[in-house]
Amino acid sequence: MPARVRKHSLEIPPPSEEDWLKDDEEDFFLQDPERIRDALPQPFRMVNKLVMLVFENAMEIIERRETLREAQKLKVRPTKCFPTAEFQVTGTANCLSVSGKFIFVGLSVGLAAFRMYDCKQVCVWDAVKTEICVIHSSDLGNEHHVLLTVDEMGLVSLFCFHRESFLLIKILNEVEDISKRSTCVEVVLSSGGDYAGVLLQGNSKVWLEVYRLPKDSWLKETERSPGAAAGLAFREMRSSWTSVESFVSANKAEAKLSLPVLLLKVKPPKPITGTNFKGPLDALKKVDDGSVLGLGHNHLIKDSQWEQQEAIFRSIYREFLEAEGESESKDEVPRRATFHFLLPSWILQGGLEIKVQPDVPASISVYWDGSHNLCFYLLNRPLKEKVDADLKPDVVWPCAAPIACSAVSSCSRYLALACEDSAITIWDKHLGYPLSVTAMPEKRPIRSIHFLQSAAAASSETPCLGVDPPSPTVELLVLCTDGSLYLLRASRAKKPSITLLADRPEDPNLVVSALVPVLAFPSAALVFSRDGTVSLMNTATSQTVCCFSSPPSHAVASPWQPVFTLDTVNWCLLLRGDEQQADALAQSRASHSTIFLFYFNSYPLEEAFPKKPDLPFKSLQNMPLFERCNMFLRDRQQRLLGLEEQLPEYWSRLQARAAAMDKESQKIKGQKKP
Numbered sequence: 001m002p003a004r005v006r007k008h009s010l011e012i013p014p015p016s017e018e019d020w021l022k023d024d025e026e027d028f029f030l031q032d033p034e035r036i037r038d039a040l041p042q043p044f045r046m047v048n049k050l051v052m053l054v055f056e057n058a059m060e061i062i063e064r065r066e067t068l069r070e071a072q073k074l075k076v077r078p079t080k081c082f083p084t085a086e087f088q089v090t091g092t093a094n095c096l097s098v099s100g101k102f103i104f105v106g107l108s109v110g111l112a113a114f115r116m117y118d119c120k121q122v123c124v125w126d127a128v129k130t131e132i133c134v135i136h137s138s139d140l141g142n143e144h145h146v147l148l149t150v151d152e153m154g155l156v157s158l159f160c161f162h163r164e165s166f167l168l169i170k171i172l173n174e175v176e177d178i179s180k181r182s183t184c185v186e187v188v189l190s191s192g193g194d195y196a197g198v199l200l201q202g203n204s205k206v207w208l209e210v211y212r213l214p215k216d217s218w219l220k221e222t223e224r225s226p227g228a229a230a231g232l233a234f235r236e237m238r239s240s241w242t243s244v245e246s247f248v249s250a251n252k253a254e255a256k257l258s259l260p261v262l263l264l265k266v267k268p269p270k271p272i273t274g275t276n277f278k279g280p281l282d283a284l285k286k287v288d289d290g291s292v293l294g295l296g297h298n299h300l301i302k303d304s305q306w307e308q309q310e311a312i313f314r315s316i317y318r319e320f321l322e323a324e325g326e327s328e329s330k331d332e333v334p335r336r337a338t339f340h341f342l343l344p345s346w347i348l349q350g351g352l353e354i355k356v357q358p359d360v361p362a363s364i365s366v367y368w369d370g371s372h373n374l375c376f377y378l379l380n381r382p383l384k385e386k387v388d389a390d391l392k393p394d395v396v397w398p399c400a401a402p403i404a405c406s407a408v409s410s411c412s413r414y415l416a417l418a419c420e421d422s423a424i425t426i427w428d429k430h431l432g433y434p435l436s437v438t439a440m441p442e443k444r445p446i447r448s449i450h451f452l453q454s455a456a457a458a459s460s461e462t463p464c465l466g467v468d469p470p471s472p473t474v475e476l477l478v479l480c481t482d483g484s485l486y487l488l489r490a491s492r493a494k495k496p497s498i499t500l501l502a503d504r505p506e507d508p509n510l511v512v513s514a515l516v517p518v519l520a521f522p523s524a525a526l527v528f529s530r531d532g533t534v535s536l537m538n539t540a541t542s543q544t545v546c547c548f549s550s551p552p553s554h555a556v557a558s559p560w561q562p563v564f565t566l567d568t569v570n571w572c573l574l575l576r577g578d579e580q581q582a583d584a585l586a587q588s589r590a591s592h593s594t595i596f597l598f599y600f601n602s603y604p605l606e607e608a609f610p611k612k613p614d615l616p617f618k619s620l621q622n623m624p625l626f627e628r629c630n631m632f633l634r635d636r637q638q639r640l641l642g643l644e645e646q647l648p649e650y651w652s653r654l655q656a657r658a659a660a661m662d663k664e665s666q667k668i669k670g671q672k673k674p
Contacts, residue, residue, distance in 0.1 A: 154183025274303030
């Protein structure tokens with residue numbers, strides 16, 4: 001006999017879910033009287049459904065992961081490449097750099113140098129037991145190397161390495177008053193060691209200093225007094241130095257080489273405010289020659305006009321501003337800048353009377369966080385006793401949105417800018433116009449961009465006379481903030497294309513932590529993952545060619561921020577690995593680190609990356625101006641041929657539009673007549 005059960009409506013919360021009983025369905029019947037005690041009242045039945053829903057979702061996630069795991073097992077695993085050589089260093093290796101035949105390692109207790117061919121230690125500098133966090137090096141020739149290091153205190157040290165000895169030349173940001181000390185945010189050494197850029201921060205200010213390094217003088221000065229062995233004397237005295245003060249005094253006493261010269265001091269752009277000019281004549285006096293765009297400070301807009309426009313904007317879009325919770329914020333001074341040293345190009349020559357060297361940087365590009373402007377400063381300028389306090393850029397490139405990241409090709413011909421609106425512009429600096437402007441799919445925010453080795457690897461070269469200029473395809477790797485990886489191909493002859501190489505990984509351990517192009521092979525890149533995997537990818541096929549693995553007893557150190565460097569001369573990957581230990585504390589206190597070397601020519605990689613045929617090229621920098629103009633005009637003529645085909649279509653559209661406007665005007669005139 002069915003039993004009738006009435007629910008207590010006062011104990012039931014208001015219905016908020018589809019599965020809950022409606023108000024008109026407050027009664028329900030049980031077919032089995034024995035289940036009267038088993039039925040749960042509300043809200044316990046809803047809690048039971050929620051728990052079961054969570055359990056079912058968890059089971060779906062588990063099944064999905066199991067399916068992916070089985071699919072990974074069925075996939076063809078890439079070949080594992082083990083190290084061809086290794087060596088140990090005392091202490092923790094924080095950074096690596098290769099210059100010529102030597103490997104420089106920044107340690108927790110100083111700086112060490114090793115020979116490349118036998119991995120033997122040749123020199124150690126540990127004057128004050130300082131920890132080296134960043135190191136950059138460049139080969140000056142004749143067994144001379146220049147080094148820039150940044151220690152844990154933010155001090156930038158300039159070294160010269162000669163005859164297996166370190167010689168400290170100068171601490172670039174040393175001051176006598178410790179309250180005025182500035183710390184280094186970023187340091188960049190130009191290729192060839194001609195210039196050094198140091199981004200400093202101190203006392204709520206930030207600025208960029210560019211130094212010219214007298215490397216020619218160093219080569220002569222070290223050869224004049226080889227018996228002095230300043231570096232050896234420096235090494236013998238290091239045991240008696242125990243403080244930073246004695247270290248600085250010894251630096252002044254022992255440095256016998258020419259000091260670097262401060263060439264530029266670039267400050268962040270000031271926020272644009274109301275004008276102080278009384279009239280247009282005063283504003284025109286502040287304008288230089290008007291040949292280039294400026295930063296927008298010399299204008300005639302008053303503060304009252306700014307405030308009026310701001311009030312109108314907020315009154316129109318009040319609902320959107322309140323929904324987003326936007327509040328008034330004052331313009332803040334940027335805290336970081338990105339800069340690149342650029343080789344000579346057609347748009348940054350600095351005048352025909354100035355002689356430039358093709359392999360020496362001629363300018364530096366700088367942009368600050370949150371800025372729309374890319375500023376260029378020429379480096380071939382006369383030296384002054386006092387650097388300009390208010391230095392203006394020589395060239396300004398405005399962008400439609402704030403610049404997020406940038407990249408320069410190995411030949412310095414192509415410059416890529418990625419803005420915060422997910423638009424990427426690739427500039428051809430030799431021809432002076434953008435090669436392509438592309439928007440990322442779904443407007444994904446961009447984390448970093450990198451140029452690959454392709455037909456544009458010889459882009460600093462131009463074809464011989466009588467040969468039509470080719471249209472090289474520039475390949476750019478784009479890493480988004482969500483972990484997805486794209487390949488952008490751009491060419492003057494075709495429309496740019498975007499290919500998805502790897503979508504956003506579901507497993508957080510597979511997120512890319514670092515990405516480095518390998519110019520030894522076309523379309524090759526090293527991909528570092530957070531799980532410690534180091535793979536070599538062929539971006540042309542989006543396939544993993546091989547994985548560089550450490551021995552089973554070791555693992556990649558700090559895979560979220562790996563310590564590695566790539567030797568572009570010997571084509572060798574140097575990677576730090578730590579011995580695996582059960583106790584994490586014991587592993588962090590390890591007294592040594594292991595550096596593994598992976599020589600690319602020791603593995604069968606050439607089959608996976610076939611080389612493209614070389615074209616007969618002629619150096620661009622050595623080409624006379626007359627020949628450059630002829631090549632530029634030929635390129636423009638080829639572009640005009642395509643426009644001539646489209647011109648009749650444009651003209652017909654214009655005629656149709658004019659006829660429609662004339663008809664509309666006649667109609668309006670007819671309506672006005674009584």
